[in-house]
Amino acid sequence: MRTLNKKASGGDMNRERYAELKGILEERRREIMDQVQEKIRDVRTEGANSSTHGVLDAAETSESDIQDEIEFALIQMKAETLHKIEEALRRLEENTFGYCFECGAEISERRLRALPFAVRCKDCEEAREIAHQRERLIAQRRGAASLFIDMQG
Ligand SMILES: [Zn+2]
DSSP, X not given: OXXXXXXXXXXXXXXXXXXXXXXXXXXXXXXXXXXXXXXXXXXXXXXXXXHHTOOOOHHHHHHHHHHHHHHHHXXXXXXXXXXXXXXXXXXXXXXXXXXXXXXXXXXXXXXXXXXXXXXXXXXXXXXXXXXHHHHHHHHHHHHHHHHHHHHHO
16 A cells, blocks of 8 residues: 655645646646647648749738738747746746745635736735835836936936
C-alpha cells in the first residue's frame, strides 16, 4: 500500500486547490494553442491559394497586407498570453501562484477562473483601484501646481 507523502509543513497548498488551479491554467493554454495553430494553418492555406491565383491588384494586396498584420498581431498577443500561462504554471509549482501579492491570502478560484493572472485578491484589488484614483487626482493637482512653478522659474 502506497502512502501519500503528506508534508506537515502546513504552508503547502492543498492538493485539491493545486489540481484545480493547474486545470484552469492548462485548459487556458490548450485553448490558446489551438487558436494559434488554427490561425497559422489559415495563413498557410491563404498563402498557398494566393500564389496559385496569380497576381493581385494593388488594392487587394494592401488589403491582405492589413489582414496579415492583424493576424500577426493576434498571434503575437496569444503568444504573450501563453508566456504568462507558462509563468503562472511555474509559479504554481513554486507554490506562489494563487496568493494575493498584497495580503498573502488565497485568491478565490472563481476569481482566478475569470482572471487567471490576477495577482491580488478582490479586496486588495478594489483598495488599490481606489488608491489609484486618489493618486491620479493628487497627481493632477500636483501637475497643475508644478506647471505653475515651472512657468515662474
Ligand atoms: Zn489581498
